[in-house]
Amino acid sequence: MSPLLRLLILTQLAFNVGFFAVLPFLSEHLGAALGMAGWLVGLVLGLRTFSQQGMFVVGGALTDRYGVRPVVLAGCALRIGGFAWLGYADGTASVIGAVLLTGFAAALFSPAVESEVARQAVAREKAGDGPRTDVLALFTVAGQAGAFVGPLLGALLLAVDFRTVCLAGAGIFVLVLAGHAWLLPGRVSGRAGTDGGGPVADSNSGSGPGPEGRGAVRALLGNRPFLALCAAYGTYLLAYNQLYLALPAEVERAAGSQAPLAWLFALSSLLVVTAQLPVTRWAAARLDLRRSMAAGLLILSAGFALVAAALPAGSTGTVGLLPAAGFVALLTLGQMLIAPATRAWLPDLATPGRLGLYTGALSSVSGLIVLAGSAATGSLLDAGLPPAAVWLILATLPAAAIGVLPARGRGPGGPLS
Numbered sequence: 096m097s098p099l100l101r102l103l104i105l106t107q108l109a110f111n112v113g114f115f116a117v118l119p120f121l122s123e124h125l126g127a128a129l130g131m132a133g134w135l136v137g138l139v140l141g142l143r144t145f146s147q148q149g150m151f152v153v154g155g156a157l158t159d160r161y162g163v164r165p166v167v168l169a170g171c172a173l174r175i176g177g178f179a180w181l182g183y184a185d186g187t188a189s190v191i192g193a194v195l196l197t198g199f200a201a202a203l204f205s206p207a208v209e210s211e212v213a214r215q216a217v218a219r220e221k222a223g224d225g226p227r228t229d230v231l232a233l234f235t236v237a238g239q240a241g242a243f244v245g246p247l248l249g250a251l252l253l254a255v256d257f258r259t260v261c262l263a264g265a266g267i268f269v270l271v272l273a274g275h276a277w278l279l280p281g282r283v284s285g286r287a288g289t290d291g292g293g294p295v296a297d298s299n300s301g302s303g304p305g306p307e308g309r310g311a312v313r314a315l316l317g318n319r320p321f322l323a324l325c326a327a328y329g330t331y332l333l334a335y336n337q338l339y340l341a342l343p344a345e346v347e348r349a350a351g352s353q354a355p356l357a358w359l360f361a362l363s364s365l366l367v368v369t370a371q372l373p374v375t376r377w378a379a380a381r382l383d384l385r386r387s388m389a390a391g392l393l394i395l396s397a398g399f400a401l402v403a404a405a406l407p408a409g410s411t412g413t414v415g416l417l418p419a420a421g422f423v424a425l426l427t428l429g430q431m432l433i434a435p436a437t438r439a440w441l442p443d444l445a446t447p448g449r450l451g452l453y454t455g456a457l458s459s460v461s462g463l464i465v466l467a468g469s470a471a472t473g474s475l476l477d478a479g480l481p482p483a484a485v486w487l488i489l490a491t492l493p494a495a496a497i498g499v500l501p502a503r504g505r506g507p508g509g510p511l512s
Contacts, residue, residue, distance in 0.1 A: 096219070100230060102278055103212050104237045106167075106271060110204070111241025113267035116249035117178060117260055121194075124257045129185065139194055146198030147205075148462030155206040155455020156311075159448065163207045164279045170204030171272035173197075175265045182261030202455075209234075209438065210454040217442050227442075231435040232375035236368055243364035311449050315456055320501035321444040324437065325457055327388060329464030330496035331433050333472070334395045335426060336465055337489060338363070340472055342419060345402060348482070349415030359423045366427045374431045384440045385500055391432030392493040398425030399490035406483040429493070444501070468492075 096104075125131045125139060158166045177197030184190045216230035252260045315321065338360070346355050378387045398421065405418035437457070445453035475485055 096230070097215065098278075099280065100212065100215050100219070102274075103208050103215070104230075104234050106208055106275070107212075107234055108237040108241045109267060109271045110201075110208075111238050112245045112248065113174070113178075113264045113271070114201070115242045115245025116252070116267070117181070117245075117264040119246045120249055120253055120257060120260060121181075125190065128257060129190070131187070131190075135187065139190060142191060143194040143198045144462070145466070146195045147201045148458050148465075150199055150202035151206050151455035151458035151462070152452065153455065154203040155210060155451040155453065157203065158207040158210055158451030158455075159311075163211045164275070166207040167204045167275055167279065168272060170200045170202075170207070171268050171275065172200075173203065174200035174268045175272065178261045178265035178268065182258040182265075206451060206455040206458065210451040213438050213442050213454065214450055216439070226376075226379040227439045228375050228379045228435045229372070231438045232371050232431075234438075235431075235434050236371045239364050239367035239371070243361070243368065311446060311452060314446055315449070315452065318444065318446075321441075321453060321456075322460070323499050323501045324440060324444060325460040326464065326499045327392065327496045328433070328437050328457060329461035329468075330492055331392065331395065331429070331437075332461050332465045333468040334399070334489070334493050335430060336469055337399075337472070338423070338426065340469065341476065341486070341489065342422065344476060345419050345422075345482070345486075346416065349411050349419060351411075355416055355419075359420060362420065363423050363427045366424060367431060370428075371431050371435075374428070375435050378432055378436070384436045385502070387432050387436040388440075388500055389497045391429040391436070392497050394425050394429040394432065395493035396490045398422040398429070399486050399493075401425065403483045403486035403490060406481075406486065440501075 122136050122140060125136045131139070154166060154170070173196055177193050177195075177200055181190070181193035181197060184193045212230065212234050213227070216227035219225065219230060220227040248263065249260050252263050342359070343356060346352075346359070378390075382390065401421050402418045409415075410417075441453055441457060442450055472489070475488065478485075
């Protein structure tokens with residue numbers, strides 16, 4: 096791979112190490128150390144998610160206008176300030192300000208890095224250096240490895256205090272900022288005639304609020320294949336979000352506590368790190384992008400159906416946890432098919448020169464779907480239905496999403512078909 100691609104993939108690793116060193120311990124800190132009520136903790140966490148996912152479209156548009164380098168550097172600087180502020184925040188207003196700053200930082204650097212990785216992956220494929228999904232799978236592996244290492248680092252530093260954890264997270268982003276200021280080319284990406292990759296001569300080509308920018312947004316909102324991809328991807332994210340909503344309730348039922356959750360999350364990370372590349376290469380050789388996403392969504396449904404089928408037996412203990420472990424494994428396998436295929440498909444659906452905008456919009460639109468769907472799922476869990484019925488209803492959602500996938504996909508190593 097090119098030095099730029101290696102830098103961007105290692106960036107994803109570092110981003111997630113720094114982020115996940117802090118995030119898993121935030122709710123406990125807010126509740127236990129700062130004494131916030133449960134509803135307020137939930138509000139703070141929701142605001143963080145909204146300031147990140149909901150604002151991805153802004154970061155993507157800024158990337159199209161100004162290029163990758165300034166947007167990534169600005170995002171890293173904001174994340175450093177947000178983490179440092181969070182470490183010293185001791186009141187509701189200051190905590191909210193810190194988490195909003197922390198979330199918006201990712202809304203800048205994440206779509207910038209993701210869109211450039213996709214752009215470079217397309218250029219590499221066109222040059223005959225391998226399918227684009229290989230690069231995007233490695234990007235996923237790097238992120239998952241960071242998500243695995245980050246909590247371990249945070250747990251070690253939590254022995255000192257939460258402020259130390261936050262400052263360590265900020266320190267990681269200081270290193271990322273310094274590395275990018277030194278290594279990232281000054282005119283990467285932006286608006287070329289295509290999104291095929293490589294530097295461009297002019298990265299200030301207008302994706303802002305002027306008539307051209309508004310026209311780009313109107314074109315995006317009228318791009319039905321792209322919106323269909325957002326709907327399917329948002330359904331996948333909603334299913335994946337059940338790791339934090341439905342799964343804890345099932346683990347509590349089977350084990351009497353949520354202690355096994357840590358092992359199940361470790362299982363998910365281990366599967367991605369070890370199996371993502373082989374799964375992606377298998378799919379690239381045999382499936383086009385639509386079939387890869389459809390297979391992933393079907394596997395997600397199978398994971399929910401597995402738990403629904405096992406619940407009537409009422410097993411507890413180790414045996415009772417086996418369906419939950421199977422659910423995590425199937426959910427992770429579905430993710431391994433869906434996530435790289437989505438990123439690989441996106442450049443084919445985006446307007447030329449607007450990949451940053453489309454990358455950000457994918458996360459923002461999908462995030463809104465998850466926000467609405469999570470509220471509905473939470474109500475479903477509280478509705479008093481038999482647990483097996485709840486899991487069966489959840490199983491229908493990914494299967495239904497197959498029907499909204501765009502009709503066209505890229506064949507193995509070939510053109511759109």
